[in-house]
Amino acid sequence: MTLVLEKEDLNFKIFKEFKKNSDYLSGQYLVDKFNISCQDLLQSIKKLESFGYKIEVNSNRSYRLRNSPDKFYPWEIKYNLGTNLVGRAIYFKEVLGSTQDFIRNLGQNGACGGTVVLAQEQKKGKGRRGRSWFSPEEGIYLSCLFRPKLLLAGNIAQVALIMSLACIQAVKKETGISLSVKWPNDIYLEGKKIGGILCELEAEADKVNFFTVGIGINVNTRVLPPEATSLFLSTKRYFSKILLIKEILRQIEKNYLEMEKGNIKELLSSWEKHCFLWGRRLRVEVLDKIIEGEAVGIDEMGCLLLRNDIGFVDKVSSADAIKLT
Numbered sequence: 001m002t003l004v005l006e007k008e009d010l011n012f013k014i015f016k017e018f019k020k021n022s023d024y025l026s027g028q029y030l031v032d033k034f035n036i037s038c039q040d041l042l043q044s045i046k047k048l049e050s051f052g053y054k055i056e057v058n059s060n061r062s063y064r065l066r067n068s069p070d071k072f073y074p075w076e077i078k079y080n081l082g083t084n085l086v087g088r089a090i091y092f093k094e095v096l097g098s099t100q101d102f103i104r105n106l107g108q109n110g111a112c113g114g115t116v117v118l119a120q121e122q123k124k125g126k127g128r129r130g131r132s133w134f135s136p137e138e139g140i141y142l143s144c145l146f147r148p149k150l151l152l153a154g155n156i157a158q159v160a161l162i163m164s165l166a167c168i169q170a171v172k173k174e175t176g177i178s179l180s181v182k183w184p185n186d187i188y189l190e191g192k193k194i195g196g197i198l199c200e201l202e203a204e205a206d207k208v209n210f211f212t213v214g215i216g217i218n219v220n221t222r223v224l225p226p227e228a229t230s231l232f233l234s235t236k237r238y239f240s241k242i243l244l245i246k247e248i249l250r251q252i253e254k255n256y257l258e259m260e261k262g263n264i265k266e267l268l269s270s271w272e273k274h275c276f277l278w279g280r281r282l283r284v285e286v287l288d289k290i291i292e293g294e295a296v297g298i299d300e301m302g303c304l305l306l307r308n309d310i311g312f313v314d315k316v317s318s319a320d321a322i323k324l325t
């Protein structure tokens with residue numbers, strides 16, 4: 001079943017009222033507040049219960065929310081999200097092939113900028129360059145669609161960088177954990193990969209129709225290959241995926257709007273501060289060539305700069321594999 005939240009419907013309004021108040025709310029109060037019938041109220045309460053919410057009723061016909069399921073339902077994400085663009089429409093599916101494929105289809109059918117797709121688990125999660133992305137239940141898998149006014153296809157590398165920055169900022173804010181990045185947009189913790197970003201575009205010759213940003217982060221995942229880690233494996237603590245997703249959505253909106261305002265330089269320089277490659281010798285496979293050199297930074301388009309042995313600086317715009325030598 002696909003759950004969608006596009007506008008504030010009655011169920012969402014009643015859910016919000018329960019979330020805001022830990023005390024009992026009288027049925028009369030809710031009926032008056034939303035100008036609805038008792039029947040409407042009971043139907044909404046039943047609906048919430050069908051999603052696993054435990055709602056208690058007392059002898060005065062008052063109700064309170066006792067327990068919420070640990071699912072990132074669209075209304076959980078939308079509650080107190082505080083964004084204007086990102087999350088305008090939120091789709092949730094327990095199990096999906098790939099949130100990227102799902103959102104592309106929505107985009108081709110006219111979905112608005114800011115649409116978000118969330119999955120609890122992916123069966124065919126996609127990584128960069130045709131790789132797969134291991135997506136068990138304990139992680140975060142989300143995609144967001146943007147319809148930029150000005151962006152050119154050539155700027156997508158910058159977008160991917162500022163989105164990986166957004167993830168790092170969000171994780172720091174929500175958990176206090178400092179992550180780092182490896183160019184172009186692999187997210188690392190303690191030398192192991194913990195997350196990744198996949199940006200894809202639908203463009204014509206001179207115009208980007210929309211682009212999608214897919215974010216995967218290993219949050220509470222307990223079993224991973226040795227080269228990967230999760231927030232849980234590193235800290236032995238469990239984290240709320242709902243709170244993390246909300247913060248990621250806030251940060252991707254913030255960075256996207258900054259980019260639209262033209263403040264890309266500041267964002268890229270902040271990204272550079274989180275990258276752990278500087279000063280290290282790299283071997284980069286670019287198509288059929290191998291480039292070696294010391295990583296010295298990125299340029300204004302987000303290309304990696306490598307200084308070779310005779311002092312010249314090579315630009316790498318898309319690398320298949322980066323190896324530290």
Ligand code: BTN
Pocket residue numbers: 097098099100101122124125126127128129131133140141142143185186195196197198214215216217
């Ligand atoms: C990478 O580092 O290779 C990028 C990984 C991107 C994974 C995310 S999970 C959500 C979204 N849906 C997908 O199928 N892939 C991206």
